[in-house]
Amino acid sequence: MQIITTKKDLQAAVKVCKNEGKTIGLVPTMGALHQGHASLVQKAVEENDVCFVSVFVNPTQFNNKEDLAKYPRNIERDAELLSSIGADFVFAPTPEEMYSEEELNTTFAFDFAGLDKVMEGKMRPGHFNGVVQVVSRLFYLVQPDKAYFGEKDFQQLAIIHHMVERSSMAGTFGNLQIVDCPIIREDSGLALSSRNERLSDSEKLTALAISKTLFDSLKWAKSASVSEVQQRVIDTINAVPGLEVEYYEIVDQSTLLPTNTFHHAIGCVTVYCGPVRLIDNIKY
Ligand code: PAF
Numbered sequence: 001m002q003i004i005t006t007k008k009d010l011q012a013a014v015k016v017c018k019n020e021g022k023t024i025g026l027v028p029t030m031g032a033l034h035q036g037h038a039s040l041v042q043k044a045v046e047e048n049d050v051c052f053v054s055v056f057v058n059p060t061q062f063n064n065k066e067d068l069a070k071y072p073r074n075i076e077r078d079a080e081l082l083s084s085i086g087a088d089f090v091f092a093p094t095p096e097e098m099y100s101e102e103e104l105n106t107t108f109a110f111d112f113a114g115l116d117k118v119m120e121g122k123m124r125p126g127h128f129n130g131v132v133q134v135v136s137r138l139f140y141l142v143q144p145d146k147a148y149f150g151e152k153d154f155q156q157l158a159i160i161h162h163m164v165e166r167s168s169m170a171g172t173f174g175n176l177q178i179v180d181c182p183i184i185r186e187d188s189g190l191a192l193s194s195r196n197e198r199l200s201d202s203e204k205l206t207a208l209a210i211s212k213t214l215f216d217s218l219k220w221a222k223s224a225s226v227s228e229v230q231q232r233v234i235d236t237i238n239a240v241p242g243l244e245v246e247y248y249e250i251v252d253q254s255t256l257l258p259t260n261t262f263h264h265a266i267g268c269v270t271v272y273c274g275p276v277r278l279i280d281n282i283k284y
Contacts, residue, residue, distance in 0.1 A: 001079070001082060001083040001087055001088060001089070001090060002088070002089050002090070003079060003089075003090045003092060004089055004090065004091050004092070005091075005092055005093055005094070005097065006093065006097055007093065007097060007098075007141055010052075010089075010091050010141050010142065011141060013089055014052075014141070014142055014143060017049070017050045018143065022048075022049035022050045023048045023049045023050070023145045023146075024048055024049070024050050024051075024052060024142060024143065024144045024145055024146075025043075025044030025045070025047055025048030025050070025051045025052070025144060025145065025146045025147070025148065026044070026051075026052045026053075026054070026138065026139070026142045026144035026146070026147045026148070027040045027041050027044050027051070027052070027053045027054070027087075027147070027148045028053075028054045028056075028134070028135055028138050028147065028149070029053060029054060029055055029056075029078075030055070030056060030057045030058060030071065030194065031055040031056070031057060031072075031073055031074065031075060031078050031092075031194070032071070032072035032073065032074060032078070032194035032197060033055075033077075033078045033081050033082070033194075034184075034192045034193070034194060034196070035184055035192055036150055036152065036183070036184040036191075036192035036193070037081075037150075038081060038085055039181060039184050040148040040149070040150060040181050041053055041082060041085045041086075041087055041148075042085055042086075043148055043179065043181060044087075044146065044148050044179075045085060045086040045087065047146060047179075048144075048145060048146060050088045050089070051086065051087045051088050051089075052087070052088065052089045052090075052091060052142050052144070053082050053087045053089070053090050053091070054090075054091040054092070054138055054142075055075060055078050055090055055091070055092045056091070056092065056093055056098065056134065057071050057073060058095075058098075058130055058131070058133075058134040059095050059104065059130075060099070060103070060104065060107075060108065060126075060129070060130035060133055060134065061126075061127050061128075061129075061130025061131045061133075061134065062127075062130070063124045063125055063126050063127055064124075067277075070198065071194070072194055072195075072197045072198065075092055078090075091138075091141075091142075098134070098137065103133070107126050107129050107130075108129045108130065108132060108133035109129070110128075110129055110132045110133075110163070111166075112128060112132075112159060112162065113162060114257075115128075115155070115158055115159050115162055115256055116128045116129075116159065118155075118249065118251065118256050118257070118258075119155055119247060119249055119251070119256070119268055119270070120153075120155050120156070120270070120279070121155065123246060123247065123270065128155075128156070128159050131156055131159065131160075132159065132160075132163055135147075135160055135163070136163060136167070139164075139172075139173050139176060140172075143173075143174070144176060145175070145176065145177065146176070146177045146178075146179050147160075147176060147177075147178055147179065148179045148181055149178065149179070149180065149181065150181050150182075150183065150184075151180055151181060151182055151183050151281070152183045152191050152192075152193065152279065152280065152281070153279070154253075154266060154268055154281050155256060155268065157178075157180055158253075158254070158256055160178055161178055164176055164178055183280075183281070185211065188208050188211075189208060189211035189212055189215065190204065190207055190208055190210075190211055191210075191211060191278075191279075191280045193278060193279075195276050195277065195278060196276075196278075198275075198276045199273060199274070199276055200274075203242065203273050203274050203276065206240060206241075206242040206243060206273055207243070207271075207273045207278060209236070209237060209240040209243060210237060210243070210269065210271050210273075210278060210280050211280055213233055213236045213237050214233065214267060214269065214280060214281070214282040215282065216236070217229050217232070217233050217267060217282065218282065218284065220232055221262050221284050225260070226250050226259065226260050226261065226262065226265070227260070229250065229267075230248055230249070230250050230267070233245075233248045233267065233269065234248050237269070237271055242273060242274060243271050243272070243273055244271065244272045245269065245270070245271050246270040246271065246272060246277070247268075247269070247270055248267060248268070248269045248270075249267070249268050250262075250265050250266070250267045250284070251265065251266060251267075251268065252264055252265060252266075253265065253266045253283070262284040265283070265284045266281055266282065266283050266284070267281060267282045267284065268280075268281045269281065
């Protein structure tokens with residue numbers, strides 16, 4: 001496995017693969033890798049001739065400086081895991097390598113067709129501008145055949161699909177296929193997340209109420225309305241000391257707009273567990 005830190009070396013490696021007629025899989029990450037990421041990389045290794053993984057804590061998608069500073073980083077451990085799974089190239093640039101100073105200091109403009117106005121987009125202004133900025137740059141540099149993203153960040157995935165559909169009209173990303181990968185959970189039900197590293201043992205136990213409530217809500221949905229289920233999820237989680245719901249929205253899986261039917265619906269939750277902001281979702 002080769003670790004690359006510059007765009008120039010990345011493009012040179014991609015060129016060699018393309019010249020050899022190899023298919024390329026890309027897994028964009030911000031590092032602090034866990035078994036959720038490992039499952040994406042495994043799939044990318046299986047489905048492509050070559051697997052590139054980016055490890056880059058993208059500053060332009062953090063609307064909160066403290067969150068950026070506290071984001072866990074451990075490139076040595078990440079590299080060990082990636083090499084054991086069979087990734088071929090790791091791209092780990094600095095922010096200055098990735099962006100010009102102007103790009104680092106201005107919000108990337110993009111037409112989200114409203115997908116950024118709800119949930120994470122509403123709570124974290126500018127977050128998805130940064131996500132689209134970095135992901136489109138990675139797609140441009142790596143020219144992958146397939147790119148892999150987890151469904152835990154469901155709104156991010158919907159926005160990336162939208163971005164690729166829009167730009168493939170203009171031919172930018174060729175036949176790039178976005179591969180949606182299911183949430184990986186601990187046996188306890190807790191959705192794997194790099195942010196879990198910031199939870200104490202007791203907070204980790206407290207956080208279990210989030211996934212448990214989401215799973216219980218599948219049963220509630222059999223005999224209650226969308227708004228009743230929504231309220232019951234919020235009340236149940238908020239009743240647990242140490243947890244505070246920021247939002248729980250039941251939305252259509254394609255438009256991300258609130259829906260009053262469970263057909264094609266997904267419930268997306270954000271909860272503060274102490275100081276740590278956790279997200280999870282459940283499909284109805
Ligand atoms: O999901 C993430 O880890 C990030 O948002 C991504 C897609 C790697 C872009 O920085």
